[in-house]
Amino acid sequence: MNQSMQVLQSILEQSQWAAPEEICRKQISHIQRLLHHAYETVPFYKNFYADIPRDITQKDNPIVALPILTRDHIQAAGTNLTSLKIPDSHGICYPLETSGSTGKAVKVLGTDFTRLFYDAVMLREHTWHSRDFTKTLLSIRWGKRDFAYAPIGHKQSTWGPPINQYKTTGPSVFINVASDTRSQIDAILLYDPHYIISYPSQFAALAEFCLTNSIHFSSLEEIRTTGEMLSEDYTNLLKQAWPNVKISDIYSTEEVGNVAQQCPEYRNYHINAENIYLEIVDSNNLPCHIGQPGKVLLTSLMNYATPLIRYEIGDYAEFGEPCKCGRQLPVIRKILGRKRNRLILPNGESRFPYLGDREEIKHITVDAAMRKFQLVQHTLYDIEYRIVIKKPLTLFQEEELKKFFQRSLGHHFNVTIRYVDQIPLGPTGKHEEFISLVSIQ
Ligand SMILES: [Zn+2]
Structure with a gap:
């Protein structure tokens, strides 16, 4: 292991146990430095933050007053989101590939310095879980x-x-x-x-x-x-x-690396706070309290090539209480999924759908050996239920299934059953059990 990684590993070993105020103080100081860099050297942010007073970088919690960065912003900005003056000490620059699993690929650059932190938190995850590399x-x-x-x-x-x-x-x-x-x-x-x-x-x-x-x-x-x-x-x-x-x-993303990982002792996810500042906000972009689901915003603290500040990654999650293991890194209790995995009700309300008890599905479809399913919401009123099954269901079973999903989803949707040979995987080989094609803000 090279020397800088060894040093960083021992810093991370210590910092995970530091007092929450100390972790927060260090994050704010990193944010202030990053904001200053973004203001001064990134054409996109000069424009994006035009209405934000420059002295905000000195404020105690400068980030909450800033606008949210979306995938659309990143795509539209192109090279304007790249710093014109990356510090020499950060090493060489290279692209961090993003596959665009939500259909919109984004181009983000990182540096050797960025990579060092990505790798360090990846190694931390292995250390926590005591893996034998041999x-x-x-x-x-x-x-x-x-x-x-x-x-x-x-x-x-x-x-x-x-x-x-x-x-x-x-x-x-x-x-x-x-x-x-x-x-x-x-x-x-x-x-x-x-x-x-x-x-x-x-x-x-x-x-x-x-x-x-x-x-x-x-x-x-x-x-x-x-x-x-x-x-x-x-x-x-x-x-x-x-x-x-x-x-x-x-919990990892291509743009910022490992965001959080499960605690070795409890089911909580610990955020890698030394590398990422993670916020969870409600539909009015106000901070969510513990247990309240909201949108995840990420700030990549060590990327000075393409600074990502309050980046709306498209995931939903909720914060949890401090973990009993004693690590003071902030806790995510639940990662809920992506925006398009949210059900939209006819009154415009949206939420992560409950897809029901699998044992009950098995009970209804007994003998038919259902292998896989996917629910697709086409309109505010219509849901298509795609199933891969060995033999077709009886009319009675079909009706029971429809009623089951109407109950689980909490609304009398018009459910249509469609038998398919297979459910194609998403663009990066992932399967989603629920997708909403209804576009609503
Ligand atoms: Zn823990």
Whole structure:
């Protein structure tokens, strides 16, 4: 491990236990410095903050008075969002790829300095969960078409970058998420990994398969989820399939790296406050209190190439009480999903829909062996219910299902059932159980 990473690691080891006032004081000081840099060197912010008094950078909590940055702003700004004077000490500049999983890719640059912090919080997550780097890692994620299909996948002698730059590791295998479930199971049986990382919906499909076919993974110690909301339903299903396997979730975005990760002792997510200032705000952009769901705004404290300040990433979450583990990093209790996963009621109210008890669905569709479903809201009144099923439901079952969803969603929507052979994955290989196509602010 290089020296700067070693130093940073020991700083992060200390700072996670620091008093909350101390963590907050350091964040404010980073924000003040970043704002000053953005005002002075980034053409976009000169214009965006034109009505904001310059002395705000000296205020105790300058950020709350600033406008919110959206994906549309970033796309429209183009290179105007790049600093004209990146500090030399921050090293070279390179693009942080964003895949545009919400349909709008954004281009953001970072520096060596930015990367150092991204990697440091990534290493912190490994340290918290005491992983043995010599063991085998299998990753099932989005990949290029025709690349690394299961069961063979793409085998490497290390865990790959960035981890292999800092640690000596064992082998890893990459599997394209587009591989079918049976082949993914074969890959896991073939490579017998200790750790698997993938999206919650992928694990859910694997868990169902293992339960139905009594398949056991002999060396599996930990499931690492990322990229989608890890619901209570999924967690229960994964525990049922693999009772002795640990489950840990990471909340990460391509633009700012690992935002938060699950505590090694409790289910809370701890925010990497040394690298990110995270706000949760309501529909009037006012701060949410603990337990109140709201929009996530991110400020990337160590990116001086493309400063992201109050960036509305598109996720919803809620803050939690301080964690009992003693770490003082702020807590997210729940990550709720993305804006388009919110149900819009005819009166304009929007919320994350409750999709009902899975046991009840199984009870209604008994014998029909439903494999997967997706609800799509087309209008304020119409919901399409796409299902992958072995044999069609009876008329009675269809009616029961419709009533079940009307009850769960809390409104008498017009529910239409559509049988499909498969539900295509989203642009980056992720599955969403509920999507609203209704556009409302
Ligand atoms: Zn904790």
